Amino acid sequence: MYNVAIVGAGPAGIFTALEIMKLRPQWKVVLVEKGPKIEKRKCLLREGYEKCPGCKKCGLLCGWGGAGAFSDGKLTLTPDVGGHLVDYMPRKKVEDLIAYTDSVYLDFGATDEVFGLNREAFADLERQATLAELKLVHSPVRHLGTERSLGVLKSMQDYLDKKITILNDVSATSLIVENEQVKGFLTSDNQQIRAEYVVIAPGREGADWLTKEFDKNKIGMVSNAVDVGVRVELPAPVFEPITEKLYESKLIYHSPSFGDEVRTFCMNPYGEVVAENYNGIATVNGHSYGEADKRTRNTNFALLVSEKFTEPFKEPIAYGQHIARLANMLAGGILVQRFGDLLDGRRSTPERIKASTLVPTLGCATPGDLSLVLPYRQMTSIIEMLYALDKIAPGTASRYTLLYGVEVKFYSARVKLTNDLETEGVKNLYTIGDGAGVTRGLIQASASGVHVARIICGK
Numbered sequence: 001m002y003n004v005a006i007v008g009a010g011p012a013g014i015f016t017a018l019e020i021m022k023l024r025p026q027w028k029v030v031l032v033e034k035g036p037k038i039e040k041r042k043c044l045l046r047e048g049y050e051k052c053p054g055c056k057k058c059g060l061l062c063g064w065g066g067a068g069a070f071s072d073g074k075l076t077l078t079p080d081v082g083g084h085l086v087d088y089m090p091r092k093k094v095e096d097l098i099a100y101t102d103s104v105y106l107d108f109g110a111t112d113e114v115f116g117l118n119r120e121a122f123a124d125l126e127r128q129a130t131l132a133e134l135k136l137v138h139s140p141v142r143h144l145g146t147e148r149s150l151g152v153l154k155s156m157q158d159y160l161d162k163k164i165t166i167l168n169d170v171s172a173t174s175l176i177v178e179n180e181q182v183k184g185f186l187t188s189d190n191q192q193i194r195a196e197y198v199v200i201a202p203g204r205e206g207a208d209w210l211t212k213e214f215d216k217n218k219i220g221m222v223s224n225a226v227d228v229g230v231r232v233e234l235p236a237p238v239f240e241p242i243t244e245k246l247y248e249s250k251l252i253y254h255s256p257s258f259g260d261e262v263r264t265f266c267m268n269p270y271g272e273v274v275a276e277n278y279n280g281i282a283t284v285n286g287h288s289y290g291e292a293d294k295r296t297r298n299t300n301f302a303l304l305v306s307e308k309f310t311e312p313f314k315e316p317i318a319y320g321q322h323i324a325r326l327a328n329m330l331a332g333g334i335l336v337q338r339f340g341d342l343l344d345g346r347r348s349t350p351e352r353i354k355a356s357t358l359v360p361t362l363g364c365a366t367p368g369d370l371s372l373v374l375p376y377r378q379m380t381s382i383i384e385m386l387y388a389l390d391k392i393a394p395g396t397a398s399r400y401t402l403l404y405g406v407e408v409k410f411y412s413a414r415v416k417l418t419n420d421l422e423t424e425g426v427k428n429l430y431t432i433g434d435g436a437g438v439t440r441g442l443i444q445a446s447a448s449g450v451h452v453a454r455i456i457c458g459k
């Protein structure tokens with residue numbers, strides 16, 4: 001019998017455990033993670049495989065550190081980016097939580113430097129963005145880079161290994177609920193984990209499992225907007241006017257044709273585009289290294305179109321999966337197209353990509369035609385956004401700019417939660433991080449863990 005059982009060793013689950021050990025060091029805590037320890041994690045694509053082999057448990061997403069392990073490690077130090085925590089508590093409380101969470105990252109070895117603090121330095125950029133009808137949301141960012149992220153998460157693993165029970169390569173399969181109160185869960189290796197409190201933090205990778213499990217237990221979900229789009233890759237100098245001032249900027253645009261919100265997301269100067277595998281569905285993402293010798297010549301970022309659907313629609317995750325599957329069907333994985341080819345109404349071919357000035361960093365992507373994948377509405381909004389960005393970063397709408405498809409965020413279904421992040425309907429069951437639809441990034445996912453740990457320890 002444990003005091004607390006946690007599902008998922010991503011930032012949300014790890015920070016839950018760290019904070020509980022700080023406040024209640026005598027408590028018995030178990031953390032169940034479907035992937036391996038951090039030192040055993042590997043993504044075959046990152047290690048030179050030509051094509052993503054579609055591992056049963058994606059090496060990029062599963063294991064100690066979750067999606068955070070090979071992430072770009074950008075800690076966006078504001079409540080405005082990376083989650084919805086302000087929907088559950090006053091803004092000041094979220095700011096304090098973020099500051100505290102950031103200090104824990106520093107204790108475990110994060111870099112000192114924070115980008116984007118000097119507002120004067122980007123006042124001109126803000127002005128240019130306004131003229132291009134773009135809204136610039138600036139956020140102070142601590143950038144760890146992928147190698148430092150791995151180091152910080154390994155230190156957390158070493159620290160917690162001595163204090164709690166960590167079960168790697170074990171999945172939570174179904175919740176045990178008695179009289180509307182959680183009692184624990186069953187696991188893939190036929191264990192019954194009993195605990196007073198259960199915290200579910202399975203990330204986007206486990207969002208589908210969470211949705212089905214919660215549905216079974218009649219825990220309500222509400223639909224967030226569905227975020228679908230592409231990852232854009234261009235020569236780093238094109239975006240330098242922006243990235244040299246603000247490592248991560250969020251630029252928001254409302255497409256003239258549809259009025260839909262399009263935004264930049266997860267910017268990686270001198271980075272690499274990477275493939276992720278969500279239970280057999282390949283999607284794109286990006287990251288960069290902190291070390292100068294590992295930098296590429298390209299910058300990448302996502303352009304996501306937010307679509308709000310109305311009743312009776314209730315399957316945002318399935319919608320995103322459907323679009324991603326179309327790209328996979330046509331390309332056998334990730335599809336890439338030059339912007340010029342998209343505008344000319346023709347597919348990209350290996351020859352056309354070779355004849356470009358830009359070398360794709362995701363070599364395994366298959367040249368093809370995105371207009372056969374993305375709905376007209378989202379495709380049009382993306383094209384209009386690229387032209388708007390071209391006004392502040394000339395060269396963005398170049399015919400050589402690469403668009404990888406698709407990028408989709410499986411955090412579209414949000415669990416109905418109290419302000420304590422406890423599920424409505426089942427007592428002592430908490431759910432946090434990206435999988436619950438509460439957050440969308442490292443710092444807020446981690447902060448959501450700190451929040452529930454404090455709530456549980458205060459009970």
Ligand SMILES: Cc1cc2nc3c(=O)[nH]c(=O)nc-3n(C[C@H](O)[C@H](O)[C@H](O)COP(=O)(O)OP(=O)(O)OC[C@H]3O[C@@H](n4cnc5c(N)ncnc54)[C@H](O)[C@@H]3O)c2cc1C
Nearest residue numbers: 008010011012034066067072074172203206433434441442
């Ligand atoms: C390539 C890449 C780059 C990124 N770069 C950034 C960035 O620079 N800045 C930023 O803010 N965010 C970034 N992100 C996003 C960030 O990594 C996530 O927002 C964050 O990791 C979410 O934390 P989480 O704990 O909610 O979930 P996750 O990190 O996804 O962790 C969930 C864990 O739960 C495990 N799990 C799932 N289901 C089960 C189950 N049934 N039983 C047991 N275990 C289970 C999974 O294996 C996983 O380890 C990036 C993501 C990727 C993939």
